[in-house]
Amino acid sequence: MGKRIKKEKVKDNRPFAERHPKWNFAIGCMLLLGIATGAIYIATLIIQYLVRMGTMLIAWISETVPKMDAVVIVALITGAVSILGVVLSSIVAKSLEYRRIRREYLTQKREIPYGEFVEMIYKLQQSSKPGKEYPQDEMISDLTHFSRQITLWGSPKVVNNWVKFKENALKGDAGFDNLLLTETIMNDMRKDLGLPRVKKGHLLAFFVNDIKEAMRKAKK
Numbered sequence: 001m002g003k004r005i006k007k008e009k010v011k012d013n014r015p016f017a018e019r020h021p022k023w024n025f026a027i028g029c030m031l032l033l034g035i036a037t038g039a040i041y042i043a044t045l046i047i048q049y050l051v052r053m054g055t056m057l058i059a060w061i062s063e064t065v066p067k068m069d070a071v072v073i074v075a076l077i078t079g080a081v082s083i084l085g086v087v088l089s090s091i092v093a094k095s096l097e098y099r100r101i102r103r104e105y106l107t108q109k110r111e112i113p114y115g116e117f118v119e120m121i122y123k124l125q126q127s128s129k130p131g132k133e134y135p136q137d138e139m140i141s142d143l144t145h146f147s148r149q150i151t152l153w154g155s156p157k158v159v160n161n162w163v164k165f166k167e168n169a170l171k172g173d174a175g176f177d178n179l180l181l182t183e184t185i186m187n188d189m190r191k192d193l194g195l196p197r198v199k200k201g202h203l204l205a206f207f208v209n210d211i212k213e214a215m216r217k218a219k220k
Helices: 021-067 070-126 136-153 156-171 175-192 211-219
Strands: none
Touching: 070 136, 070 175, 136 156, 156 175
């Protein structure tokens, strides 16, 4: 008789979730259902407690107030109004302080990339002069770095107008429109940094000598 060769059972070392995906899904659903049920139950108890406390407070007020002296009632109302005023003032002050800190933080993060954008515009304007060339590889590097920075820190208007600027650049026939859009972006940046906007064409006049004439021709 031939010897029987016993096949050893290979041990599956995969996690339970991989070996039994259906059971894992079922257990997950049961746990989720249990958590949701528990949360609803706790929320119901809290609501019932609050309703009961509110009912008791209203009952106490309705029984106590008629027996109290008018002077005491006025004092209680005045105290309640004062406390409410202090609480509301504190909330408003905290909110304003949070907005101020947030604005200062974003301003610090935006100063460098916004300054780099203006620097790029001046480099482009000077690139036509001898010795002031703006190499294409340097330009691409600057544009990539700027795009990376405003991905996190650019305001919605700056990001949206920058996307529009790049889309226009791909068309190849929106040179003057992109020039005006450049000024719009710079004005948006000024606003982000806490500065007022300037009139149309005034920023472009810094690096385009005949901007007013160009704008008049564009209108025609």
